[in-house]
Amino acid sequence: MDSSRKILIVTYYWPPSGGVGVQRWMNFAIQLKKRGWDPWVLTPENPQFEIKDEKLLERVKDIPVIKLPIWEPFNLFHALTGNKDRKNVQQGLVLEKSDRSLKDNLMIWIRGNLLIPDPRVFWVRPAARRAIDLINKEGFSTIITTGPPHSMHLIGKRVKKKTGIKWITDFRDPWSKWDVLEKLKTSSLALSIHKKLESSVLDLVDYGVTVSERLAESLGGMEVIHNGITTHNQSTSAPNSSHFTIGYFGLLNELRNPRQLWHLLDQMCRENQVFANKLRILIGGIVSESIKAEINELNELKSKVEFLGYLPHESIQDEYRKCDVLLLLLNKSSNSGWILPVKFFEYLAAERMILGLGERKSDLGDLMNAKDVGEILAYSEIDSIRGFLEDVFENERRPNAEDRASLLKRFSHETLVDKLEKLIMK
The missing domain is CATH 3.40.50.2000 (Glycogen Phosphorylase B;)
Structure with missing residues (x-):
């Protein structure tokens, strides 16, 4: 050559x-x-x-x-x-x-x-x-x-x-x-x-x-x-309707620990038995033992969390599609606004609502605020997080197909x- x-x-x-x-x-x-x-x-x-x-x-x-x-x-x-x-x-x-x-x-x-x-x-x-x-x-x-x-x-x-x-x-x-x-x-x-x-x-x-x-x-x-993202011919089937599944995939350490979210979900389970019966949380990747211990102290939530460990890239796509909400956690640090993570694009391809927690004024925030594929909220915005989750739970919010398609085209590796x-x- x-x-x-x-x-x-x-x-x-x-x-x-x-x-x-x-x-x-x-x-x-x-x-x-x-x-x-x-x-x-x-x-x-x-x-x-x-x-x-x-x-x-x-x-x-x-x-x-x-x-x-x-x-x-x-x-x-x-x-x-x-x-x-x-x-x-x-x-x-x-x-x-x-x-x-x-x-x-x-x-x-x-x-x-x-x-x-x-x-x-x-x-x-x-x-x-x-x-x-x-x-x-x-x-x-x-x-x-x-x-x-x-x-x-x-x-x-x-x-x-x-x-x-x-x-x-x-x-x-x-x-x-x-x-x-x-x-x-x-x-x-x-x-x-x-x-x-x-x-x-x-x-x-x-x-x-x-x-x-x-x-x-x-x-x-x-x-x-x-x-x-490199998109393949993927199934776009709906998640299991008998569950309401929130998924997080990636390293989960104290820089990203959504402590307020765990307590919110525990509270929502205590207040709403229908929500409690359906809620399931999948966590794939390396997780700090201190976070596992923290979740284990929440009586309503602990039985609903499944730690999957590291998943090969091929099989992780299937796990994304089991979820109703995909959780994207940015570091709690001064420069988190600079990061537009690979995980966002992988989540986007899965055709699920994305809940980002981090800095609203960020590259990720600019992107998500312009399109209806999810929301980015501060870790401390408990009422807004609750409202988002309730809307998705009641099937009142789904990703906008045109917005999703335009983003996938714009950010394809091709x-x-x-x-x-x-x-x-x-």
Whole structure:
């Protein structure tokens, strides 16, 4: 194939990695391949993630993947502690523990102050060397780095300096303004290093891309290519009429815990026996043990909640369609307004009402307020949340078919890749 059509994508998340992080560039790579481009992927050989979805490998079997070993410092920590709390560390749940040990606090401090920008920083040099070799041998025209982890952008910076290749960065989340840095006890010195590294990337890159308008503005102005959805021929059957099912799918930690909603639902069950008889709550994904304990203390609600654990991407679509309301939880943080999550688009494709909890004045709020596919409300707006749920329960609100169809077309990966393709060809 013509080397001008070759693209090297550097990403930490690639199948069989599961979860949200893999979806964006897996789907963009697939669409680019369909359009006659030749995307290759450089990714770690032994990445540290627990969530795997082997079925995704079939979707990317025609995309060349170069794997390079990575050393991650927390692997040593896990080995020394017998892998205790391994999953909690990887999902960030150790940050929430009220009884953190000295080891927990030390690990958090190290993560926030010594491993900058993230624990994958030790992969930067070897990955950059490998990328440079590949560019010299294969003649790639463009390198794309996607973060987090933002160490991927430091790889791109080294490659750009050495080869002069066209470089596109993709910010799926903030860097120096990431809301978790405070929880990591990041010092002012460490934060200044984050900002310096971030600026060095933004100063050198040819084109910067991110997922929402507000995040683009916070990064000094970038091209916006939203997250999106690849739609398939899906059943649009109605949910089981014998139940009223609320579903949440994703990481559920204290940053997203809808505490007021749990208590509201418990109260609604006490007040309305018909509602109580029908209510069912499905929660799929990694859930903080403290949240499980909190729900278990609510006498009416606890028997109605089913924790499904992690679900492969293929089967999660079926779970969406079992629901009457799909719950979308944004982080309770100052920058939640910048995030337009992948989950919104997946929910949209399921043809169910969406209840978003978070910042009304946000990219998600702007989108949902303009279309009748659900509502975004503040976590504390109990009366409005109750009114929304009662309307859906009484079948007085359903997604507007035209609004839903227009959003799915606008945010399909097939449409979104148009803008990406134009950047690559500049």
